[in-house]
Amino acid sequence: MKIEKKKDMPIGVFDSGVGGLTVAREIMRQLPNESIVYFGDTARVPYGSKSETTIIRYSRQIIRFLLTKEVKAIVIACNTASALALDAVRKEFKIPIIGVVAPGARAAREETINKKIGVIGTEATVKSEIYKKLIQAEDPQISVSGRACPLFVPLVEEGFAKHKITQEVIDIYLSDMRKSDIDTLILGCTHYPLLRSRIREYMGEKIHLVNPAYETAMDLKRLLAEEEMLRDIPVNGQEEHGEYSFYVSDAADKFKQFANSILPYDIETTKQINIEEY
Structure with missing residues (x-):
């Protein structure tokens, strides 16, 4: 794939729910030209009481979903999934993946x-x-x-x-x-x-x-620069920031309301999907 094409691809970010928005917020601030596809697993939150096997299964499903959105890198914006699933999914998927x-x-x-x-x-x-x-x-x-x-x-x-x-x-x-x-x-x-x-x-x-969150955003910036995937201008060329898409596994309206209370830009829609299909 051409480098310029890869630069245009979004970054995948996922968490068990709304917590990962703190990481997405920092990516928006530190890498304003990058587009983001965010998934919050609101139907299965919290992850902290789940087993390692379950967390790995959830992470695989979410990554498979994010790959359908043609992301160029993935940030596991969840400490539990970073601790228990990062090594396993890095071995399985041929895409840059970082944790927090x-x-x-x-x-x-x-x-x-x-x-x-x-x-x-x-x-x-x-x-x-x-x-x-x-x-x-x-x-x-x-x-x-x-x-x-x-x-x-x-x-x-x-x-x-x-x-x-x-x-x-x-x-x-x-x-x-x-x-x-x-x-x-x-x-x-x-x-x-x-x-x-x-x-x-x-x-x-x-x-x-x-x-x-801040350190993770800076690590992502270094990774994208090393891989020659850092976006120089917003993907649409005119807006002051990249394009942002949000998906959840449950309670889309509640998630949207919360997201708009902490993110630097309002999100217009949040789509609910059945993550078990991935």
Whole structure:
């Protein structure tokens, strides 16, 4: 395929639900010329309590769907799927695929001063210890402690980010982490940046919060440049940004409303598909 043709192709981005929109938002900001096809698996959210086998199956289905949209690269904008399925799908599909874990681990390793890092995420992500493995592979002197926060995802998905009950849940999950001597905390789920201000308020200003979304967007930019697939101008040549398409497996109207509350550009339509067909 000609290089110019590949440059015009969109980037596929997927997550278990709305959390991956934090990554899509960062891609829109850092790579405004790129087009995006986003899939949110809203019918099967959350992923964090599912088995590795199930997460890999879901990821395969979604990637097969995204390939029908002729994407040039795929971003797994979900920590759970990045932790449990990335290696498997990279072996299976001949397309560049990146996750959010490695960029976040690198950023935390570079930020910590006292070499004590905390990670919050879904049960599956924390149990996998993927952040700990990646960080200590580069610096064994860094200690990494994890805390699963399974209720954060449904609270975000249901629009309770600013509700007082969320603050109570934050206290339950993070009280021990706040008492510890970590200086860096990884928001190890793409839903969690939507709780960033509440977590920041609770943990205090001295703790550096790492949001892997920005680092992931920059990794994607480097990857596309290396592969000569970076889009120089918007695909339609006139608009100030690329074209964005959104698909979900359930509750399209609810997803659209949420997306329009956090993305820099309004989306007009969200299409619902049966992902089990892929």
